[in-house]
Amino acid sequence: NFMLTQPHSVSESPGKTVTISCTGSSGSIASSYVQWHQQRPGRAPTTVIYENNQRPSGVPDRFSGSIDSSSNSASLTISGLKTEDEADYYCQSYDISNQVFGGGTKLTVL
Amino acid sequence: EVQLVESGGGLVKPGGSLRLSCAVSGFTFSNAWMSWVRQAPGKGLDWVGRIKSKTDGGTTDYAAPVKGRFTITRDDSRKTLYLQMSSLKTEDTAVYFCSTDDPINRHWGRGTLVTVSS
Numbered sequence: 210n211f212m213l214t215q216p217h218s219v220s221e222s223p224g225k226t227v228t229i230s231c232t233g234s235s236g237s238i239a240s241s242y243v244q245w246h247q248q249r250p251g252r253a254p255t256t257v258i259y260e261n262n263q264r265p266s267g268v269p270d271r272f273s274g275s276i277d278s279s280s281n282s283a284s285l286t287i288s289g290l291k292t293e294d295e296a297d298y299y300c301q302s303y304d305i306s307n308q309v310f311g312g313g314t315k316l317t318v319l
Numbered sequence: 320e321v322q323l324v325e326s327g328g329g330l331v332k333p334g335g336s337l338r339l340s341c342a343v344s345g346f347t348f349s350n351a352w353m354s355w356v357r358q359a360p361g362k363g364l365d366w367v368g369r370i371k372s373k374t375d376g377g378t379t380d381y382a383a384p385v386k387g388r389f390t391i392t393r394d395d396s397r398k399t400l401y402l403q404m405s406s407l408k409t410e411d412t413a414v415y416f417c418s419t420d421d422p423i424n425r426h427w428g429r430g431t432l433v434t435v436s437s
Contacts, residue, residue: 253429256422301364306380307380310364
């Protein structure tokens with residue numbers, strides 16, 4: 210079964226840049242698009258990156274996504290961190306016809 | 320404004336059944352592929368399954384843990400998505416979210432809590 214592995218937590222200071230990784234267990238992560246979803250406590254998820262590196266309307270350009278085939282991983286980078294960015298972040302991709310979510314990364318902005 | 324509103328959650332005993340609904344507005348439901356995603360207390364997101372639009376065949380796919388126990392259906396005339404859950408287990412306890420499946424424009428409901436406990 211295809212799995213996506215994320216670090217459990219990351220922390221960084223306001224104004225800095227943080228990168229969250231998402232590593233595929235097998236195959237090529239580049240063979241299917243990766244999305245990134247933000248979930249604030251007690252709230253429904255919202256998409257911050259789709260199709261590896263595209264931002265939905267309304268998502269600031271402080272959020273960016275990328276794929277690194279050499280490490281079979283995707284990354285979400287948030288620059289100019291704000292306290293409002295503190296949330297759980299989930300990568301998501303596909304395994305044939307099924308969706309697969311990473312375990313989530315808790316971002317603390319302190 | 321796009322809205323997805325889940326309902327039907329509650330407390331059910333192991334082995335029991337429950338049907339969740341997701342009423343949508345603000346977009347053309349009949350054209351949309353729809354998914355259910357769940358989140359156990361304090362845990363991450365888990366995809367449950369998806370139903371395609373009728374024009375794309377209306378077929379369903381399910382995650383392995385729920386295959387054979389859960390059924391996703393849709394009523395395009397009522398703009399409502401359903402999740403029929405049977406043979407429920409304690410590990411099915413979670414908040415269940417419905418969402419559109421379009422990665423470019425994914426919308427989520429607020430979720431409904433299902434608790435499976437004796």
